Amino acid sequence: MVESILSLLTLLGFPDWLQSVIIIMLKIVVILIPLLTAVAYFTLAERKVIAYMHVRIGPNRVGPRGLLQPIADAVKLMFKEIIIPHGADKALFLFAPVLSMAPALAAWAVIPFEAEMVLAQVDASLLYILALTSMGVYGVIIAGWASNSKYALLGAMRSAAQIVSYEIAMGFALVGVLMAAGSINLGEIVMGQQGGFWHWYWLPLFPLFVIYFISGVAETNRAPFDVAEGESEIVAGFHVDYSGMAFAVFFLAEYANMILVAMLAALMFLGGWLSPFEGIGIFADSWLAAPSILWLLVKTSLFMFLYLWFRATFPRYRYDQIMRLGWKVFIPITIVWILVIGVAIVAEVGPWFAAGVAHG
Amino acid sequence: MPQYRRADRIHQMLENYLPVLIFIAVGLVFGAFMVVLGMILSPSRPDDEKLSRYECGFEAFAGARSEFDVRFYLVAILFIIFDLEIAFLFPWATVLRELGLFGLLSMTLFLAILVVGFIYEWKKGALQWE
Numbered sequence: 398m399v400e401s402i403l404s405l406l407t408l409l410g411f412p413d414w415l416q417s418v419i420i421i422m423l424k425i426v427v428i429l430i431p432l433l434t435a436v437a438y439f440t441l442a443e444r445k446v447i448a449y450m451h452v453r454i455g456p457n458r459v460g461p462r463g464l465l466q467p468i469a470d471a472v473k474l475m476f477k478e479i480i481i482p483h484g485a486d487k488a489l490f491l492f493a494p495v496l497s498m499a500p501a502l503a504a505w506a507v508i509p510f511e512a513e514m515v516l517a518q519v520d521a522s523l524l525y526i527l528a529l530t531s532m533g534v535y536g537v538i539i540a541g542w543a544s545n546s547k548y549a550l551l552g553a554m555r556s557a558a559q560i561v562s563y564e565i566a567m568g569f570a571l572v573g574v575l576m577a578a579g580s581i582n583l584g585e586i587v588m589g590q591q592g593g594f595w596h597w598y599w600l601p602l603f604p605l606f607v608i609y610f611i612s613g614v615a616e617t618n619r620a621p622f623d624v625a626e627g628e629s630e631i632v633a634g635f636h637v638d639y640s641g642m643a644f645a646v647f648f649l650a651e652y653a654n655m656i657l658v659a660m661l662a663a664l665m666f667l668g669g670w671l672s673p674f675e676g677i678g679i680f681a682d683s684w685l686a687a688p689s690i691l692w693l694l695v696k697t698s699l700f701m702f703l704y705l706w707f708r709a710t711f712p713r714y715r716y717d718q719i720m721r722l723g724w725k726v727f728i729p730i731t732i733v734w735i736l737v738i739g740v741a742i743v744a745e746v747g748p749w750f751a752a753g754v755a756h757g
Numbered sequence: 758m759p760q761y762r763r764a765d766r767i768h769q770m771l772e773n774y775l776p777v778l779i780f781i782a783v784g785l786v787f788g789a790f791m792v793v794l795g796m797i798l799s800p801s802r803p804d805d806e807k808l809s810r811y812e813c814g815f816e817a818f819a820g821a822r823s824e825f826d827v828r829f830y831l832v833a834i835l836f837i838i839f840d841l842e843i844a845f846l847f848p849w850a851t852v853l854r855e856l857g858l859f860g861l862l863s864m865t866l867f868l869a870i871l872v873v874g875f876i877y878e879w880k881k882g883a884l885q886w887e
Binding site: 506519732 | 773774775776779780781783785787789791792794795796798799801803807808809822823825826832833835839840843846850851852853857858861864868871875879884886
C-alpha cells in the first residue's frame with residue numbers, strides 16, 4: 398500500500414523528501430484516528446461500566462444505547478465559552494493544555510502494534526516514552542500556576558509531587574523489564590517474551606508488573622489516587638478554571654495517557670501481540686496461536702477495564718498515604734526485585750533468562 | 758572510508774527519528790488547533806463575576822499565588838536524585854548479560870550506596886507527610 402502511494406506521488410512529481418514526509422503524515426493519521434476514537438469511546442465505556450457496577454444504566458439517550466454520547470459531549474464542549482479568569486497569565490493559560498496534549502500523542506510514535514508495524518523504529522523507544530510522559534507534568538504545573546486560583550495551584554502542586562514520586566517506582570519497574578529483555582527497544586522487549594503464556598515477563602517480574610500498573614494509575618491521576626482533583630477537597634484540581642475546549646484537551650490527554658499506560662503494560666508484561674496459546678499442542682497450527690495485533694488490543698482493553706474497575710471499587714487514598722505507598726513501599730520493593738532479577742540473569746534461570754532465549 | 762560509514766549510520770539514525778519529530782509537531786499543532794477551534798466557535802461574553810477566580814462562592818480575599826509547603830520542593834529534589842539513578846541504570850540493564858557477574862556486583866555496590874542515602878532520608882523524615 399505504501400508502495401502504491403509512493404508511485405502515485407512520484408507520478409505527481411513530488412520531490413523525494415516531500416514524499417517521505419507525506420507517507421509519515423499518513424501513518425500518523427492512521428495511528429491518531431483510531432486513538433482518538435478509542436479515547437472518545439473510552440469515556441463512554443467508563444460511564445457505562447461504572448454505571449453497571451453501581452446497578453444503574455448509564456448514558457442511553459443519545460443515539461442507540463447511548464452510543465453517540467461522546468460525539469454529543471464533544472460538540473457541547475466545542476461551543477462552550479473558554480473563560481480566562483482575571484489575573485490569569487493568558488498565554489500560559491492557553492499553552493498548558495497544548496503542552497499536556499502533545500506528549501500524550503507523540504509517545505505513540507514508537508509504540509509497536511505488531512512485529513513490523515511501528516511508525517518510528519527507534520532503538521531507545523522506552524527511554525523516549527519515559528521522557529515524553531514526564532513532560533506531561535509541565536502542563537499540569539503551568540495550568541495550575543497560570544489559572545491564578547488557590548485550588549488550581551494546590552491541585553497542581555499535589556498532582557506534580559504525586560506524578561514525580563510514582564515516576565521513580567515506574568522507572569525502576571522499567572529497569573527490571575530492560576534487564577529481562579536486554580534491550581530498550583519495545584519491539585525487542587516483546588520478542589524476548591516468545592514461547593507462550595508462561596514465558597511472558599509478568600511471571601518473573603510479577604512485583605514490578607503490579608507496581609508498574611499501580612504507578613501508571615497514580616501517574617495519570619486516576620482513582621483511587623485522584624486527590625489532585627478530589628471533588629470533596631479542591632474541586633477539580635489544576636484544571637478547575639478551565640472550560641470548553643481548553644478543558645476538553647486536558648481530558649483527551651488524560652485518557653490518551655491511560656490508554657498508553659495500558660498498552661505499555663500489555664507490551665512489556667503480557668507479551669504484546671504474542672498469542673497466549675502459543676506453544677500449546679492443540680492450537681499449534683490454528684490462528685489462535687499466531688501473533689496478531691488483535692491480541693495486543695485485547696490485552697490493552699483488559700488494563701483499560703482495570704482502570705474503570707478500580708475507580709468503581711476503591712475509595713480515594715489520603716494524600717500522605719499516597720506518598721507513603723510510592724516512596725516507602727514501591728521503591729524498596731523495586732530495588733530488591735532489580736537485584737533478584739540481576740542474580741536470576743547472571744545465574745541464567747530458565748525459561749526467561751536461559752542463555753539461548755534472550756538476545757542482546 | 759570508515760568515516761563515510763559512520764556518517765551513513767548517523768544519517769540512518771536521524772532518519773529513524775524523523776517520524777518522531779513530525780509526530781511531536783503534529784501533537785503540538787493538534788492541541789493548539791483544538792483550543793483555537795474552541796475559541797472561534799464558542800461565544801465570548803465575559804463579565805466581572807464570570808471572570809472572577811473560583812473560590813467556592815466566596816469573594817476571593819487573598820492572592821492565589823501564595824506560598825506553599827516546602828515539602829513539595831523536597832519531593833522534587835529527591836525525585837531528581839532518584840531519576841538520575843534510573844538514568845544510570847538504563848544502559849547497565851541493557852548489557853547486563855554481557856557484563857555478567859562483574860556487572861552485577863558493581864551495580865549492587867552502586868545500589869547499596871543509593872540505599873544508604875534512601876535510609877538516611879527515611880530516618881530524617883523527608884518522606885513523611887502528615
